Amino acid sequence: MHSTHRRGLRALGLTLPLVLLTAACSAAEPDTAPSAPPSPEESAVAGSFEELESRYDARLGVYAVDTGTGEEVTWRDGERFAYASTIKAIAAGALLDQVGLEGLETEVPIQESDMVPHAPVTENHVGQTLTLGRSPRPQ
Numbered sequence: 001m002h003s004t005h006r007r008g009l010r011a012l013g014l015t016l017p018l019v020l021l022t023a024a025c026s027a028a029e030p031d032t033a034p035s036a037p038p039s040p041e042e043s044a045v046a047g048s049f050e051e052l053e054s055r056y057d058a059r060l061g062v063y064a065v066d067t068g069t070g071e072e073v074t075w076r077d078g079e080r081f082a083y084a085s086t087i088k089a090i091a092a093g094a095l096l097d098q099v100g101l102e103g104l105e106t107e108v109p110i111q112e113s114d115m116v117p118h119a120p121v122t123e124n125h126v127g128q129t130l131t132l133g134r135s136p137r138p139q
Helices: 003-012 040-056 084-099
Strands: 062-065 072-075 107-109 129-131
Touching: 040 072
Parallel strands: none
Antiparallel strands: 062 072, 107 129
């Protein structure tokens, strides 16, 4: 298989989770260290995160930076979360930088020889093609 297809295939499973914030669930106990009272803006943000946690029965960990102003938004920043999937945002950004939005329509053949353990999307499409944006297309 051509090396471009192999790189595309590896990136294929990483293109969908374009995320702005990193979130993860954990069974660890929440951080209970005392802190200064939140500002009204912080209270509104906290309320939004609390609502998301309640809606999805999960704990959310957030760290975001406005690169223009340097302003930071954090939620549960004193807690530890699993982060293995956060590489997906970085990989998706790298793929978009490399191929652009139009490049997500590039078709990649899915071959048995390219399969790796735990390939939940691609393993169901061996012998077919997928776009880098993940639209199954029969061959």
